[in-house]
Amino acid sequence: MNLFVTVGTTSFVTLIERIDTPEFLDQLISKGFKSITIQTGKIDYKPKHLPKYQNLESEVYGLKPSIAQDFQKCDLVISHAGAGTIFEALYLKKSLIVVANNTLMDNHQVEIAEEMKKKKYLDYCSDVSRLVEVFKNFEPENIVPLPRPNTLNFKQLIDEHMGFSKKKQD
């Protein structure tokens, strides 16, 4: 099994540092993961503990033009709470643990993470310090698949507003 850690185009050092600890990596191994891919975003990160794990395949990089393949091949995603990342993972039906970045100034990101956790579409870790615990207790069977969006409602609204509707206007 492969774990994909992604922070999009942000910088979320504390998450990467928490992943790169024996505490987390031991837990990763005990859950049956054989490989880990870490996308570190805007920062350049040199892993300290990860190289010691000979039985864990790893790839660490900053940014790539497209991370779609890394999403596709993984079994679990741990990411920052960016809406784009969240939907990219959920559209691909991946199990997802979202971690709040409490070093951000205006942290509106947590709103969508909390709301989606309430609906059980993903699991949410409110602070990096709790990641190992959340990861340990994570059960993919409890996750509810995200329903499809109602994008056509947008077309309908615009058509009606601009006078293209086929419905009768009274």
Next chain:
Amino acid sequence: MLLKLFGGLFLLLLILIIRVLSILPIFRRPKIHKKNTNEQVRVLSVLGSGGHTPEMLKLLETLFIGEERNYQISFVIASSDKTSQHKAKAFSKKFKEKFGIDDIQIYLVPRSRKVGQSYFSSIFTTLYASFFSFKIVVLENPKLVLCNGPGTCVPIALAAFLLRIISIKFIDVIYIESIARVKRLSLSGRILYPIADRFIVQWESLTSKYKKVEYIGRLI
């Protein structure tokens, strides 16, 4: 003489205020156009950094579903936003191939506000962007402006509204708040809330807090 001047200015200001108040969407029911038979609607869509562009492009795609080509799109993008320019060109190419539509016009404007820029200095950068935005809206002459939240959309929507005040043309402004906004509107959303003709949100929780918003389900 001076008194007459002041009196005149005061009267003008009063008329202007009454005019603005009378056309503010917040004081009127949504204006839905009478049945449009043939005229293609020119749409000016504002793109922005982060998730704004991908969300907007997904919405725009739906306007091309079906046989009718009711809409003609052009984009407004901040000049420093290379990612959105790249995505806009890819979108234009894809739709040209798929639907045979013409190249989509892309207008560049100076950025209104960089992410994290102080609100105070943003006032000046937004004003600067406003001159360019006004020019674009006049040149492009859209019937509809679509925005979903980046700073770039504020001067564009305001320009459309200004044109309405001085009665040159009636341009609709439809605002779609990002899926990331669950409990509270974004800054752009709060600024444009009084002037948008339709204001769409993607979380039902926002409908209790803001009276004018419309929830039509999750759109992306």
